[in-house]
Amino acid sequence: MSRSRSVATMVGRRLAPKVAGAAPGVTETFVREALERAIRGVGPLPGAAAAAEAQLREQDGDVDRAVHEVIENHVRYAGAQGFLTNLGGVVTAAVAIPANITGLALVQCRMIAGIAHLRGYDLDDPRVRNAVLACLLGADQVDALLDRGTLPAPPMALATAPVADPALDRRLATEVGSDIIARMTGKRLAVVVGRRVPVVGGVVGMGADGYATWRIGRYADRELLPRATR
Numbered sequence: 571m572s573r574s575r576s577v578a579t580m581v582g583r584r585l586a587p588k589v590a591g592a593a594p595g596v597t598e599t600f601v602r603e604a605l606e607r608a609i610r611g612v613g614p615l616p617g618a619a620a621a622a623e624a625q626l627r628e629q630d631g632d633v634d635r636a637v638h639e640v641i642e643n644h645v646r647y648a649g650a651q652g653f654l655t656n657l658g659g660v661v662t663a664a665v666a667i668p669a670n671i672t673g674l675a676l677v678q679c680r681m682i683a684g685i686a687h688l689r690g691y692d693l694d695d696p697r698v699r700n701a702v703l704a705c706l707l708g709a710d711q712v713d714a715l716l717d718r719g720t721l722p723a724p725p726m727a728l729a730t731a732p733v734a735d736p737a738l739d740r741r742l743a744t745e746v747g748s749d750i751i752a753r754m755t756g757k758r759l760a761v762v763v764g765r766r767v768p769v770v771g772g773v774v775g776m777g778a779d780g781y782a783t784w785r786i787g788r789y790a791d792r793e794l795l796p797r798a799t800r
Contacts, residue, residue, distance in 0.1 A: 598740060598743040598744045598747055600672075600675075600747060601675070601703065601743040601744075601746045601747045601750075602743055604672070604675040604676050604679050605679045605683070605699060605702060605703065607676060608676050608677075608679035608680035608683055609679075609680075609683050609693050609699075612676070615680075617680075618679075618680045618681075618683035618684040618686075618687060618693065619683070619684070619687040619693060621640070621643075621680070621684055622636065622640055622684035622685070622687045622688050623687075625639045625640050625643070625684075625688075626688060633688050633689070633796070636688050637685050637688050637689075637791055640681060640684045640685055640688070640787075641681060641685070641783075641784065641787035641788070641791065643681075644677050644678070644680065644681035644684075644783055644787065645780045645783045645784045645787065646780070647677045647783075648674055648677045648678065648779040648780050648782070648783035649779055649780030649783075674750075674779055674782075674783070675706075675750055677783065678706055678783055678786055679702060679703075679706060681783065681786070681787055681790070682702045682705045682706060682786070682787070682790045682794075683702050685787070685790045685791060685794055686698055686701065686702060686729070686790070686794050689794045689795065689796045689797060690796055690797035691729055691794065691797055695729075695734075696734040696739060697728060697729055697730070697731050697733075697734050698729045699739075700728045700729075700734075700735075700738060700739060700742050701725040701726065701728040701729035701793075701794065702725075702790075703742050703743060703746045704721065704724070704725040704728055704742060705725045705786060705789055705790040705793055705794070706746055706750075706786065707745070707746060707749055708782075708785060708786055708789060709785075709789045711749055712724060712725070715745065720741070720745065721742070721745075722735075722738065724793060725790070725793040725794065726793050726794060726795060729794065730797075
């Protein structure tokens with residue numbers, strides 16, 4: 571398992587610039603736009619706070635149960651888009667990978683933002699938005715960035731920092747963009763090329779994206795502790 575992950579990561583790092591060229595919006599600006607759309611809503615998809623509030627009503631005001639439902643719903647959303655963007659096999663990979671990046675970033679940003687809202691955080695606060703993006707990286711990557719000094723603090727501390735740091739805003743968005751490209755490119759091409767069967771690629775993509783979203787949701791659940799009593 572670790573060897574296959576290493577191969578996928580290596581492939582992702584090598585091909586990330588090409589994927590960025592195929593989807594030039596996959597940059598710092600792309601990350602911020604995905605977060606904004608996740609918070610405000612896009613098309614028929616309501617914003618993160620509205621969706622979270624709907625879950626809270628369904629759970630009779632139980633915040634922890636609402637957080638659980640937010641995670642489970644977005645795991646299903648992630649799995650669905652992972653299946654659809656991996657049906658075409660190798661031939662359509664150049665188109666499918668950017669679409670997968672966009673869809674998964676939006677779903678995961680919306681999930682984390684929903685959790686933050688339920689825990690009493692203001693989604694208009696730039697510190698909270700930075701915490702959402704940090705959660706998007708996942709526990710392992712956050713720990714690595716903390717060790718290197720690239721990230722000054724874990725998500726909870728970012729959300730409750732005394733002041734917002736504009737330089738951190740840009741650095742974090744850039745890091746998230748690079749990480750998303752590398753992970754999605756390596757994972758998707760390793761899956762599709764390894765199996766060469768479109769439908770199997772869709773099923774594996776569904777499982778991989780759903781599982782990754784579940785892990786990130788659990789990380790956000792642990793990190794974004796309650797700030798206020800509802």
